[in-house]
Amino acid sequence: MDTQELITIIQAAQISGKSIQTMRRMIKQKKLRVKKQKTPQGFNYLIVKTSLDELMNDAHSKAFFNDYPSTPVTQQQNPINQQTQERSAPIITQAEQATTYEMPTQETTREHRSINQELIDEFRGEVGKFNTTIQKMIEQSQSDKQNFFDLIKTFQDRVIVLENQIKQLEAPKPSWWKVWK
Numbered sequence: 001m002d003t004q005e006l007i008t009i010i011q012a013a014q015i016s017g018k019s020i021q022t023m024r025r026m027i028k029q030k031k032l033r034v035k036k037q038k039t040p041q042g043f044n045y046l047i048v049k050t051s052l053d054e055l056m057n058d059a060h061s062k063a064f065f066n067d068y069p070s071t072p073v074t075q076q077q078n079p080i081n082q083q084t085q086e087r088s089a090p091i092i093t094q095a096e097q098a099t100t101y102e103m104p105t106q107e108t109t110r111e112h113r114s115i116n117q118e119l120i121d122e123f124r125g126e127v128g129k130f131n132t133t134i135q136k137m138i139e140q141s142q143s144d145k146q147n148f149f150d151l152i153k154t155f156q157d158r159v160i161v162l163e164n165q166i167k168q169l170e171a172p173k174p175s176w177w178k179v180w181k
Contacts, residue, residue, distance in 0.1 A: 006035060006046035016056060023047070031055055 007015070009023045012032075016023070024045075026032045033051040037044040 005049040007049050007052070009045055009047065012047045012049075012052050015052065026055070 009020055009027075013020045013023050023032070027034050027045055027047070032055060033048040034045045035048070037046055
């Protein structure tokens, strides 16, 4: 058994013209002999090539083998393959785009200018409204600030007056009998 040729699941799929998943199903159903090769991620299954040849040549297995869908490995429905196929779609070059681009007429350029001018005027109007709103907010903020400082000044003056009144109340009073001395 040491002299047997071992192939990977991918190679077996290419030889048989079936998908990798079909090869895995056949391994699970014990239609193919395999050897497990331990890796840090788990196990890799290596298929004994003679068992694959026997399966493909056996008349009873041919019917079974034909029950599986024939999907070449290179054309599997794989999301990665689909993305690369989409990326390799024909790309229109700038030269081709230039040939399909129609030059605008004077009438369309006038329409675009009038639309652009309308948008510019509308934008300027909005900016003007925004500026006046900001100016009003700044003026209101300054008047609120001044009112706040006036209120604080009034409060400080009132606190000073109250402190002076407390000091006068706490001043020691002469005893009534000392008045006669």
